Amino acid sequence: EAGVAQSPRYKIIEKRQSVAFWCNPISGHATLYWYQQILGQGPKLLIQFQNNGVVDDSQLPKDRFSAERLKGVDSTLKIQPAKLEDSAVYLCASRKPGSYNEQFFGPGTRLTVL
């Protein structure tokens, strides 16, 4: 079974520029998550999709972050404009239906904002 794919793995941008991350979840996993992990901290949920609908985006800074999951499969997360404090690893995870199932994580995209 193929894992969660993410690209790019690394990205360096200047502040106020825009950036986009892509995620392809495990086939059949209806639930998709985007997390932000700042160095030395645990992952923080940004947004959760169920198929192509948003379940939870309460911690997504909507003035600069946006995400979509067209057709309920792969997803993109965009930051525009980026700030220095957005430097972090952005993790995508997916999960199959069921109450007691774990999340499967991709390798992450390490973003550096200069």
Next chain:
Amino acid sequence: SQQGEEDPQALSIQEGENATMNCSYKTSINNLQWYRQNSGRGLVHLILIRSNEREKHSGRLRVTLDTSKKSSSLLITASRAADTASYFCATAQGAQKLVFGQGTRLTINP
């Protein structure tokens, strides 16, 4: 916000020794999960314990859960160099949402 708080923040032990990490949380949970993260990599699920379970084993891992104290512990027995990683507890609020703690950085010295 982070709900799980791991203790200690960092742990360094000799290979072959046991490592114990603790996690405390604040609200009622559906289940609690432990994940491992190697440097620069994504998280890997280790074990899940349901709110009505008290102890669970998986290989060299032993997890306990005390819902009355809102705490959990992860024990890794007979540690190996490959166990060097950060370990996170995550509480499941409802069926699908996980809230992660700050993690414990474990170093196994040869």
